[in-house]
Amino acid sequence: MNPRLPDIVLQVRGTRCRCKCFPYVFKSRWELKWAHFLEYQKQKGLIRGWDHEVKGFMDQRSRTKLKRMAKYHPKVYIRVVKRKDIQHIGKTLGLQIPGWENCP
Numbered sequence: 001m002n003p004r005l006p007d008i009v010l011q012v013r014g015t016r017c018r019c020k021c022f023p024y025v026f027k028s029r030w031e032l033k034w035a036h037f038l039e040y041q042k043q044k045g046l047i048r049g050w051d052h053e054v055k056g057f058m059d060q061r062s063r064t065k066l067k068r069m070a071k072y073h074p075k076v077y078i079r080v081v082k083r084k085d086i087q088h089i090g091k092t093l094g095l096q097i098p099g100w101e102n103c104p
Contacts, residue, residue: 040097
């Protein structure tokens with residue numbers, strides 16, 4: 001053990017919700033806002049649960065991954081969330097979604 005280093009080194013990179021409604025660190029503000037939206041839908045009874053992946057940058061490698069996912073797992077629903085989707089939700093439902101305004 002190196003005496004110069006502490007026993008545990010934790011470095012967290014990402015976005016954390018200011019209202020602390022999620023114990024997670026999200027990779028982006030989009031992920032955090034989408035999580036608030038899905039949690040809002042869950043509380044309203046519109047969905048049972050959620051397990052989503054938010055794509056920030058769509059390149060050829062990402063497109064290939066999505067095509068393979070659709071090919072090998074056809075029963076899994078894939079929805080690509082874009083910037084305009086997040087912006088639209090913010091304009092129409094932002095004030096109704098708890099924690100939306102606390103997102104950085």
